[in-house]
Amino acid sequence: xxxxxxxxxxxxxxxxxxxxxxxxxxxxxxxxxxxxxxxxxxxxxxxxxxxxxxxxxxxxxxxxxxxxxxxxxxxxxxxxxxxxxxxxxxxxxxxxxxxxxxxxxxxxxxxxxxxxxxxxxxxxxxxxxxxxxxxxxxxxxxxxxxxxxxxxxxxxxxxxxxxxxxxxxxxxxxxxxxxxxxxxxxxxxxxxxxxxxxxxxxxxxxxxxxxxxxxxxxxxxxxxxxxxxxxxxxxxx
Amino acid sequence: xxxxxxxxxxxxxxxxxxxxxxxxxxxxxxxxxxxxxxxxxxxxxxxxxxxxxxxxxxxxxxxxxxxxxxxxxxxxxxxxxxxxxxxxxxxxxxxxxxxxxxxxxxx
Numbered sequence: 001x002x003x004x005x006x007x008x009x010x011x012x013x014x015x016x017x018x019x020x021x022x023x024x025x026x027x028x029x030x031x032x033x034x035x036x037x038x039x040x041x042x043x044x045x046x047x048x049x050x051x052x053x054x055x056x057x058x059x060x061x062x063x064x065x066x067x068x069x070x071x072x073x074x075x076x077x078x079x080x081x082x083x084x085x086x087x088x089x090x091x092x093x094x095x096x097x098x099x100x101x102x103x104x105x106x107x108x109x110x111x112x113x114x115x116x117x118x119x120x121x122x123x124x125x126x127x128x129x130x131x132x133x134x135x136x137x138x139x140x141x142x143x144x145x146x147x148x149x150x151x152x153x154x155x156x157x158x159x160x161x162x163x164x165x166x167x168x169x170x171x172x173x174x175x176x177x178x179x180x181x182x183x184x185x186x187x188x189x190x191x192x193x194x195x196x197x198x199x200x201x202x203x204x205x206x207x208x209x210x211x212x213x214x215x216x217x218x219x220x221x222x223x224x225x226x227x228x229x230x231x232x233x234x235x236x237x
Numbered sequence: 238x239x240x241x242x243x244x245x246x247x248x249x250x251x252x253x254x255x256x257x258x259x260x261x262x263x264x265x266x267x268x269x270x271x272x273x274x275x276x277x278x279x280x281x282x283x284x285x286x287x288x289x290x291x292x293x294x295x296x297x298x299x300x301x302x303x304x305x306x307x308x309x310x311x312x313x314x315x316x317x318x319x320x321x322x323x324x325x326x327x328x329x330x331x332x333x334x335x336x337x338x339x340x341x342x343x344x
Contacts, residue, residue, distance in 0.1 A: 045334065045335055053328075063318075070253075145246075151330075156308070159308050162338060
C-alpha cells in the first residue's frame with residue numbers, strides 16, 4: 001500500500017503522472033535556484049566577514065579617540081559640542097533582485113557636501129582630539145553603510161536558501177517517491193484487475209463449454225437410447 | 238514598494254558609545270537600559286528607519302528582537318561594538334547566517 005491513499009483508477013493514474021512530471025521539473029528548477037543562490041551567498045558572506053572585521057576595528061579606534069577627547073574636555077562640554085549637528089544624512093533605498101530575492105541597496109546623501117560640515121561646533125572652545133574623533137568616525141561611516149547593505153543581503157539570502165533547500169529536499173525525498181509509489185501501486189492494481197477479468201472470462205468460457213459438451217453428450221445419449229431401442233426392437237423381429 | 242524612498246538611519250546604544258554619531262548627522266537614540274533599547278527598537282521599526290545600528294552590549298540582552306527583524310526588509314539591524322569593545326556577537330551572527338544557509342559552518 002502506498003503512504004497516501006489513492007483510488008486505483010485510470011483517471012487517477014493520468015493525474016498522478018502529470019503531477020510527477022511537474023514535480024520533477026520543479027525539483028530541477030529549485031535545485032538550480034539553490035545552487036545559484038548559494039554561489040551568490042558565499043561571495044556576499046565573504047565580503048561581509050571582511051567588512052565587519054574592518055568596521056569593528058575602525059570603530060574601536062574612533063571610540064578610543066573619543067575617550068581621549070573626553071579626557072581633555074569636560075563631559076558637559078563634549079555633549080554640548082555634539083548636541084546640534086550641522087550635517088544630516090538621508091538614505092535612499094532601492095532594491096536589487098537576486099534570484100527573486102529583493103535585497104536592499106543603500107545610497108546616502110548628506111545635506112551639505114562640504115566635508116568640514118561634520119564638525120558641529122566652533123573650534124575655539126573644543127579640543128583638537130574631538131576633531132580627530134569625529135573625523136575617524138566619519139571615515140568609518142562609509143564602510144558601516146556598506147556593511148549594513150551586505151549584512152542585510154546575506155541575511156535575506158540565507159533565509160531564501162534555507163526555504164529553497166527545504167523545498168528541494170521535500171520534493172526529492174518525500175513528494176516524488178510518494179508519487180512514484182502511488183503510480184506503481186495503481187499500475188499494479190490495474191494490471192491485477194485486468195488479469196483477474198481475463199481469468200474470469202476464461203473460467204466462464206470453460207463453464208459454458210462444459211455445459212455445452214454436457215448437453216451434447218446427453219443429446220447423443222438420448223438419441224442412442226431412442227434409436228438404439230428401436231434398433232433392438234427391429235433386431236428382435 | 239516603489240523604488241528610491243527616503244529613509245533614515247538610527248544609532249541605538251549607550252550614551253557614551255553613540256554620542257559621536259550625532260556629529261555625522263545620524264539620528265541617535267541613547268538608551269539607559271536593555272529594556273529601553275528594546276522599546277526604542279520596536280518604535281524605530283515602525284517608522285521609516287532603514288538601518289538601525291545597535292551596540293552589541295544591548296544586543297546581547299535582546300537576541301530575540303534582533304532575530305525578529307532579520308527576515309524583514311526594513312529595518313536592517315546591524316550590530317556595532319560599543320565603547321567597551323567587541324563582544325563578537327556581530328561575527329557570530331554572520332557565522333549563524335552561513336550555518337542557516339549551508340547547514341554547516343564552512344568558512
